[in-house]
Amino acid sequence: MRLPIECGGLPSVVTRKATGDLDGDGSPETVVAARCDAGSGTPPSGLYVLAGGRDTGPRVVATLVEPALKQSVGELAVRDRTITATLLGYSSAAVPSCCPDEQERVKWLWEGGKFVRGAQAEALGA
Template sequence: MQSLPGAADLPHTRTSPLQWLLTAVAVAAVVAAGGALTPDGAHAADGGQTGPDAAAADYPLDCGERRPVVTHRASADLDHDGRAETVAVVRCETGLGTAPSSVYVLAGPGEPPRVLETLLDAKQDMSVGKFAVRDGEISATLLGYSADAPRCCPDRERDVEWHWENGRFVLEAQPVRPAGVAA
């Protein structure tokens, strides 16, 4: 890149140690602020409770040579026993399309955390869109595919919720609707 004649004499083209220090402080502040902000569902969504580590769990999902990928996670005391469980949305990585998701409830303590219950199995061939854990309820939008829909483009969706009742998770599901249509 060529500089303009006389550009080296302009004050904004010269830097001083103070400018570098101020830049470093500003970058550090932005990085620190970014670390404090996390995507929805990345931390406990129900009273700040910390549950089992979703990344450390062994999932009953066959991904060949690769480990399953946790796409969403949230912790809360779902069964009201005073200890937080973690809900993890997990899938295998694929080169093309969207792999089906599984939804697991993890319990601890223990290393690795153990799968307490499978709420959605990848064999059901659905993906999880929206996901949240609030007030002890797990909610998700499940995305599905009709026979002629490509794996990239779900054409069916269904809102579901699970809640703890009488010692087990109970599913409440809305009717299936075309993808993108408001419930």
Template sequence: MQPSAGQDLPHTRTRGVHWISTAAALGAVVAAVALVQPADASQDKPAATATTPAAPVAPPDPAAVTYPLACGDGVKTDVISKVSGDLDGDGRPETAVVVRCHTDTGTPPSGVYVLSAPAKAGGPPRIAVTLVKPEDNRQISHFRLEGRTLMATVLGFSSDAVPQCCPDLSRGYSWEWRDGRYVALPGPAGTSV
């Protein structure tokens, strides 16, 4: 005998047990999917990127550079001061140095140079720019790096009669990378030492 329209068949009636067993089965499937992860999956692991960050690059070594100083035969150059940092914002460090000819007495003029990575792999660092030329007969003190700004006190002479040991003029300078070059920002001029 066939049930008439509107009547339920005994095997099509849902009961509480049916709903509980269905919910339990679905819960087991969801839990199994949540527990099964790829072998390299981890919640603490950051998402993979297309590029791997490069190892840190060492700043240029000032001892590996030949400086354009006229020191004379057999006279070496001395690196008086150095600072390193990413001065031009390209992600690679530069080294800024104060260099002068070696002497046991007296105070020869100094040059200030910014060194950058070698032009070719395995080569020596190169002088990217000269900030203070030794032929300008200046001495440098208080050389430092603040952020990406180089700072120094530049000492000079009011006349040729002033002894080389005792500069009588002082001026603060800073150098910043702007628009693809280093820009000198002088402090007040003509300050006596």
């Protein structure tokens, strides 16, 4: 299956994957983080939701993070119909691409026929 990520002739690689029934229809969806297989640095990721019927292969049904945002996906999980992820990014263009210096924990829920993004509460305590 082809993901909607442009790699300028390089292959793309799936770096994270999580599966679960996100919309409550009884069929599992798969969430994948993918990036270009650049060989160095930390190329930006795209985060996609895939679904497939019994007679069709998987297809992208939602893009949660566009590679143009220049973020990478750290942790990724699906639990209780919720997608959670840690997004890694950069505070400025001066930060080397190898070393993201910002981290954001986010979640998506299926509401009203679409995925709605919200911030994930930080864990308290040590």
